[in-house]
Amino acid sequence: MWTxxxxxxxxxxxxxxxxxxxxxxxxxxxxxxxxxQEVVDNVFLISNAIGIRPKEADLIAIAACxxxxxxxxxxxxxxxxxxxxxxxxxxxxxxxxNKIERVLSCIDATKMPQNPTDIYAKILCDADLFHLxxxxxxxxxxxxxxxxxxxxxxxxxxxxxxxxNIKFLEEHRFKTTYGKEVLEKGKxxxxxxxxxxxxxx
Numbered sequence: 001m002w003t004x005x006x007x008x009x010x011x012x013x014x015x016x017x018x019x020x021x022x023x024x025x026x027x028x029x030x031x032x033x034x035x036x037q038e039v040v041d042n043v044f045l046i047s048n049a050i051g052i053r054p055k056e057a058d059l060i061a062i063a064a065c066x067x068x069x070x071x072x073x074x075x076x077x078x079x080x081x082x083x084x085x086x087x088x089x090x091x092x093x094x095x096x097x098n099k100i101e102r103v104l105s106c107i108d109a110t111k112m113p114q115n116p117t118d119i120y121a122k123i124l125c126d127a128d129l130f131h132l133x134x135x136x137x138x139x140x141x142x143x144x145x146x147x148x149x150x151x152x153x154x155x156x157x158x159x160x161x162x163x164x165n166i167k168f169l170e171e172h173r174f175k176t177t178y179g180k181e182v183l184e185k186g187k188x189x190x191x192x193x194x195x196x197x198x199x200x201x
Contacts, residue, residue, distance in 0.1 A: 008093065009058060013040075015089060016065040019072050028151065029143040031068045039064045042127035049178045052123065059099060060120050062086075063106035064127060075151055079111050114175070122175035126183065132172065133183030137190040141165060162198050166191065 019025065020033040043064045047057035063086070070081030083104045090100045102120060109121035114129075116122040131140040145161055148154040156164065169191045174180050 009061065012062055012065050012089070016069055019069045019085070022072050024072050025068075028071060029147045030140065031071050031147065036065060036068055038130070039067065039124075039127045042130040043123055046123050046126055046130075046176055046178045049182075050123075050176055052119070056120065057123075059102055060106055060123050060127075062090075063103045063120075063124050066103070067107045067110050067124065067128065079107055083107050116175055119176070126174050126176045126179040129172070129174075130183065132169065132190065133174070133179070133186035135186070137186070138193070159198055162194050166194050166198075169194065 016036065017033055020036055025032060040061050043061045044057055046052075047054075047060065052060075066082050066086035066089075068078065068082060069085050070078030070083075072085075073081045086103055086107060087100055090103065105117065106121045106124040109116035109125055110128050114125045116125050131137050145156075169187060172187070174183050174187075
């Protein structure tokens with residue numbers, strides 16, 4: 001039976017770090033290695049807060065390491081590439097097929113709109129969008145806007161961008177109890193700030 005070890009996680013982190021520091025990924029303002037590091041940290045924070053066992057949290061963290069590696073090949077539909085890279089790597093270890101499928105399910109759930117089917121995927125989804133409920137939301141949002149302009153040729157006016165993000169925040173729902181009880185409050189505060197920017201009362 002394959003069990004998680006600190007060495008395994010370290011080697012996975014190194015492998016994903018190399019991919020995310022590649023030419024296609026290192027210039028992404030938002031979806032870069034720093035974001036992946038934050039998502040991994042958020043996975044452990046949320047998992048600890050809601051009582052997920054460390055070995056299970058480790059598996060979600062592995063999914064977090066891989067979840068944006070697909071940007072190394074494509075922007076649109078990068079999740080499918082991330083899943084392929086994860087499956088290829090994990091199959092070379094002694095990871096069970098059940099654990100591999102769990103990792104892939106977590107990665108798949110981060111597609112927009114998020115659709116997690118179990119607590120593991122729910123944790124990764126909230127870890128991925130953790131910034132929606134934090135005070136650095138505006139800064140992170142600025143980086144995403146820059147990324148869309150540079151890599152998707154998606155240029156919007158300030159008003160268009162703010163309206164898009166107001167709609168996104170209004171429709172978004174955190175998946176875990178931590179997200180609903182802790183992050184939701186910050187998200188609502190950020191929504192108010194966005195509405196104030198375009199004077200929506």
